[in-house]
Amino acid sequence: MRRKNLTLVAVGAGALIALAGCTTDPNVEAPEGSEAPEESVEWFDQALFDKQDAERSVTPEGPEGEPWLQHINAEMVDTSQYASEGAKKVCFANASISNPWRQTGWITMNEQLKVLQESGAISEMETRDAQDSDDTQIADIDYFIEEGNCDAFVISPNSTAAMTPAVERACETGKPVVVFDRGVQTDCAVTFIHPIGGFAWGIDTAEFLIDNLEEGDKVIALRILPGVDVLEQRWAAAEKLFDEAGIEAVDYFTGADPVKIKQIVSDELARGDVAGVWMDAGDGAVAAIEAFEDAGVDYPVMTGEDELSYMRKWEETGLNGLAPVYSNFQWRTPLLAVQMIFAGEEVPKEWVLPQVPITEDDRAEFLEANEGMPDGHYAKFGGEDLPGYPTVWQERIIP
Amino acid sequence: MSTTDATATRPAFGRRLARLGFTLISPRGAVFLLLALLLIAIMVLNPKFGDPGQLIRFIQRVAPVAIVAIGQYFVIVSGEFDLSMGSVVTAQVVIAGNLIGQDDSRSIPVLLFMLAFGAAVGLVNGLVTTLLRVPSFIVTLGMMLALLGAVFYWTGGAATGNPADSFREVGRGGIRDVPVVGIIPWSVLILIVLTLAAVWFARRPFGRMVIAVGDNVTTARYSGARVWWVKTSAFILSSLSATVAGVLLVGYAGVHPSVGNGYEFTAITAVVLGGVALGGGRGWVVAAVAGAFALEALFILLNFAEVPATMRDAVQGVIIIAAVAYSAVTFRAIRSGRTPETSPQPGEPSDLGEDRAALAPQTRTPNGARTTNGGSDAT
Numbered sequence: 178m179r180r181k182n183l184t185l186v187a188v189g190a191g192a193l194i195a196l197a198g199c200t201t202d203p204n205v206e207a208p209e210g211s212e213a214p215e216e217s218v219e220w221f222d223q224a225l226f227d228k229q230d231a232e233r234s235v236t237p238e239g240p241e242g243e244p245w246l247q248h249i250n251a252e253m254v255d256t257s258q259y260a261s262e263g264a265k266k267v268c269f270a271n272a273s274i275s276n277p278w279r280q281t282g283w284i285t286m287n288e289q290l291k292v293l294q295e296s297g298a299i300s301e302m303e304t305r306d307a308q309d310s311d312d313t314q315i316a317d318i319d320y321f322i323e324e325g326n327c328d329a330f331v332i333s334p335n336s337t338a339a340m341t342p343a344v345e346r347a348c349e350t351g352k353p354v355v356v357f358d359r360g361v362q363t364d365c366a367v368t369f370i371h372p373i374g375g376f377a378w379g380i381d382t383a384e385f386l387i388d389n390l391e392e393g394d395k396v397i398a399l400r401i402l403p404g405v406d407v408l409e410q411r412w413a414a415a416e417k418l419f420d421e422a423g424i425e426a427v428d429y430f431t432g433a434d435p436v437k438i439k440q441i442v443s444d445e446l447a448r449g450d451v452a453g454v455w456m457d458a459g460d461g462a463v464a465a466i467e468a469f470e471d472a473g474v475d476y477p478v479m480t481g482e483d484e485l486s487y488m489r490k491w492e493e494t495g496l497n498g499l500a501p502v503y504s505n506f507q508w509r510t511p512l513l514a515v516q517m518i519f520a521g522e523e524v525p526k527e528w529v530l531p532q533v534p535i536t537e538d539d540r541a542e543f544l545e546a547n548e549g550m551p552d553g554h555y556a557k558f559g560g561e562d563l564p565g566y567p568t569v570w571q572e573r574i575i576p
Numbered sequence: 577m578s579t580t581d582a583t584a585t586r587p588a589f590g591r592r593l594a595r596l597g598f599t600l601i602s603p604r605g606a607v608f609l610l611l612a613l614l615l616i617a618i619m620v621l622n623p624k625f626g627d628p629g630q631l632i633r634f635i636q637r638v639a640p641v642a643i644v645a646i647g648q649y650f651v652i653v654s655g656e657f658d659l660s661m662g663s664v665v666t667a668q669v670v671i672a673g674n675l676i677g678q679d680d681s682r683s684i685p686v687l688l689f690m691l692a693f694g695a696a697v698g699l700v701n702g703l704v705t706t707l708l709r710v711p712s713f714i715v716t717l718g719m720m721l722a723l724l725g726a727v728f729y730w731t732g733g734a735a736t737g738n739p740a741d742s743f744r745e746v747g748r749g750g751i752r753d754v755p756v757v758g759i760i761p762w763s764v765l766i767l768i769v770l771t772l773a774a775v776w777f778a779r780r781p782f783g784r785m786v787i788a789v790g791d792n793v794t795t796a797r798y799s800g801a802r803v804w805w806v807k808t809s810a811f812i813l814s815s816l817s818a819t820v821a822g823v824l825l826v827g828y829a830g831v832h833p834s835v836g837n838g839y840e841f842t843a844i845t846a847v848v849l850g851g852v853a854l855g856g857g858r859g860w861v862v863a864a865v866a867g868a869f870a871l872e873a874l875f876i877l878l879n880f881a882e883v884p885a886t887m888r889d890a891v892q893g894v895i896i897i898a899a900v901a902y903s904a905v906t907f908r909a910i911r912s913g914r915t916p917e918t919s920p921q922p923g924e925p926s927d928l929g930e931d932r933a934a935l936a937p938q939t940r941t942p943n944g945a946r947t948t949n950g951g952s953d954a955t
Contacts, residue, residue: 435829448624
């Protein structure tokens with residue numbers, strides 16, 4: 178009996194101490210929060226920051242009204258070695274279609290494909306979807322090289338470092354390789370197509386918030402996931418600028434889960450005033466705005482994305498916002514580039530597409546142009562002149 | 577407990593205090609103590625949290641998790657697992673978003689369809705587990721993959737539009753302009769109703785049968801229980817609770833294929849934190865609900881304590897292991913009446929009242945001083 182009691186008390190006390198110890202641990206570690214800037218140093222690249230900062234103000238070259246064919250500060254390369262007649266087979270290694278941005282682009286790409294098939298430039302496009310897996314995509318690319326019977330490769334890499342060797346192997350076949358969206362650490366591809374980039378996004382959004390907020394105001398940064406360069410660069414740039422401007426910014430990873438987003442924002446509102454919301458992608462923006470509504474406080478100054486769910490909520494609430502754009506129309510460019518390459522036309526070595534945020538002034542114009550489109554659609558999808566417009570995007574028929 | 581006074585009333589008070597103390601560190605009670613500590617810690621870090629309006633919002637936020645925990649409680653106490661709950665939540669959220677759209681008139685038919693779908697998932701889980709004798713861990717894991725796969729096929733992994741606001745009202749709205757708290761969310765009322773229903777259910781013959789089946793299938797069978805039906809009903813309850821959680825979540829936040837992600841493990845953790853034995857046969861549904869509250873309070877505490885986002889999962893994991901280990905160790909100590917190091921004696925009787933039975937000798941001793949050396953009534 179005695180032993181039992183002592184044990185019970187000891188266990189109870191021990192566990193309580195352990196629990197209390199654990200629960201107070203965060204307090205002890207709280208100062209470590211100041212390590213955050215250090216973390217971003219990895220992703221922050223001053224040279225790239227400056228390059229993209231400058232590119233934001235460059236007037237792009239190329240056909241008027243067709244931003245997917247425009248380019249910024251391009252260094253053109255000769256492709257006459259690839260010039261050949263006939264319809265070509267394109268093999269497309271896609272990272273995934275697991276977010277609305279990629280889905281919208283994928284629909285647009287397929288409509289572009291139809292146009293090029295009709296004109297006889299492309300015979301078919303064989304696509305492998307890596308479902309967000311590096312391993313799968315490496316296998317997909319190797320399959321294309323070995324058995325794909327491809328005339329050209331289009332690769333939208335899942336991640337930067339892991340995909341580099343596979344892209345190099347594709348280049349070694351001597352057939353043209355087109356890389357778009359996320360980059361790889363090799364310039365063996367004929368052209369690398371992407372909008373200006375994450376730093377430009379971060380600069381546009383942070384400048385907007387800084388202009389509209391006071392020093393010392395608090396901004397919640399809602400980030401989808403760590404470790405993806407295009408997303409990390411957005412935050413790296415924004416965090417640096419917030420820091421310099423004396424804006425207090427706290428960042429969270431949400432996985433784009435609206436429940437998580439709403440809880441995070443609600444918790445922050447319970448702690449004190451939140452003046453701004455910064456997002457590295459618009460997915461879930463509505464849940465963030467609704468958290469302000471349900472808490473009964475004023476809307477924040479906010480940056481989302483050109484995803485229609487955010488654009489519509491932005492208009493409906495009249496909040497002071499900005500819709501940065503990671504140009505969705507870039508999904509048209511790779512197949513057009515393949516056509517140009519086989520025609521022997523010059524293409525930019527690094528094809529930097531324009532990336533212009535949507536402001537309150539031109540919001541109405543974009544909402545009108547995209548009337549009837551689903552919430553997951555992107556305002557700057559750039560497919561208005563393609564055959565399936567608007568039904569294919571309205572019904573969101575995913576090929 | 578330290579009172580050694582000879583007067584008649586004070587030892588009684590001491591005993592009562594001692595009993596309360598022991599209840600609080602017993603597995604059944606520990607979760608309430610933990611919850612209280614967490615809430616106090618949150619309020620210390622952020623006094624605003626103590627406002628009635630904030631507290632009711634806290635309950636609103638916990639409601640879906642707590643409801644899922646209630647469903648999981650019935651399955652676990654019957655000796656099985658339901659890993660498909662999170663995917664049922666996801667599937668229901670996506671169904672609501674896609675089938676209702678902005679059309680108010682479809683709300684009720686789609687809601688009925690969702691309930692039928694939930695019940696069907698539970699029925700399949702239960703029948704495959706009981707009649708085909710496939711371990712429920714595997715059945716529900718398979719169900720989880722099947723449902724997530726179907727959702728992925730349907731949505732491509734991206735959000736679709738939110739359903740009509742009228743449908744979302746259940747999860748988002750409530751009775752407004754209430755004095756003191758401001759708003760009483762519908763989800764809080766639903767949680768209260770479902771908790772009361774679960775308590776009532778657990779006291780009915782069916783509820784006792786679920787525990788009996790989880791404790792010892794053979795005995796339960798000999799005493800006339802239709803084991804297959806008892807377990808299948810537990811699975812159906814579980815899937816239906818996930819359906820209700822899905823309805824609340826779609827209202828609370830909106831449609832996304834990541835909603836419900838990990839809910840099965842949150843529910844299992846909540847249930848285990850509530851002192852419910854994995855493997856079945858023991859547990860209290862209210863403690864499981866408290867487990868859900870404690871878990872959610874922990875998340876909030878980590879948030880308020882400004883634990884870096886990257887460290888949160890690790891801290892969470894350690895705390896959960898500590899809490900569950902504590903529950904297991906104290907339970908074993910009480911159960912065997914020995915030091916926690918020794919393994920429990922096989923064939924020990926197991927019922928809900930045993931922790932009280934084990935504690936009874938101490939409460940019978942006249943005073944606290946004698947308790948510590950009361951060798952006379954050693955177990």
